[in-house]
Amino acid sequence: DAMVIQNPRYQVTQFGKPVTLSCSQTLNHNVMYWYQQKSSQAPKLLFHYYDKDFNNEADTPDNFQSRRPNTSFCFLDIRSPGLGDAAMYLCATSRVRGDEQFFGPGTRLTVL
Template sequence: DAMVIQNPRYQVTQFGKPVTLSCSQTLNHNVMYWYQQKSSQAPKLLFHYYDKDFNNEADTPDNFQSRRPNTSFCFLDIRSPGLGDAAMYLCATSRDLRETQYFGPGTRLLVL
């Protein structure tokens, strides 16, 4: 029944070592989003894909990249994680840009 799946749920990486987080969806939604959420804060949008079109938020650091090889999958790549990148990373999907978003369970990233 899972609709938005994120793997792994917990990820530990070393300072500066590239890491990839994955998200998949069974909803066949057009839009997939990546959010960063730090402790006691609201989720912050990093970027989204509308189908194959990539849309970066203006304040998203270049260190964060994304790939969407097909409708179902979307990846978040952190090229050189810093200690400040430790956070919960949330994937969400929506049928269209103006419609309700559905979230996955998140991946908690720890940077050592």
């Protein structure tokens, strides 16, 4: 089945220690998104790629970076995680911007 895969499902890191979350897709979609979701809140868009074109949201902290080496993979890098970065991180894809988004199961990040 075509799908969006996120690894790992659970990630524990230490305060200030860089961490990378990964997302892959078999849908061959042009657009890949990264969201941060804290408990009982809506997903907050961090950035998205339309093909190789990177689009950062205005309020996304510089601590968050992303890479998309090819159509299938996208990475979220948190350079110096703080306690406030503990959250669920969701990856999603869509054929074009504004179209239906397909979500991965998420990676729950814990910062100690």
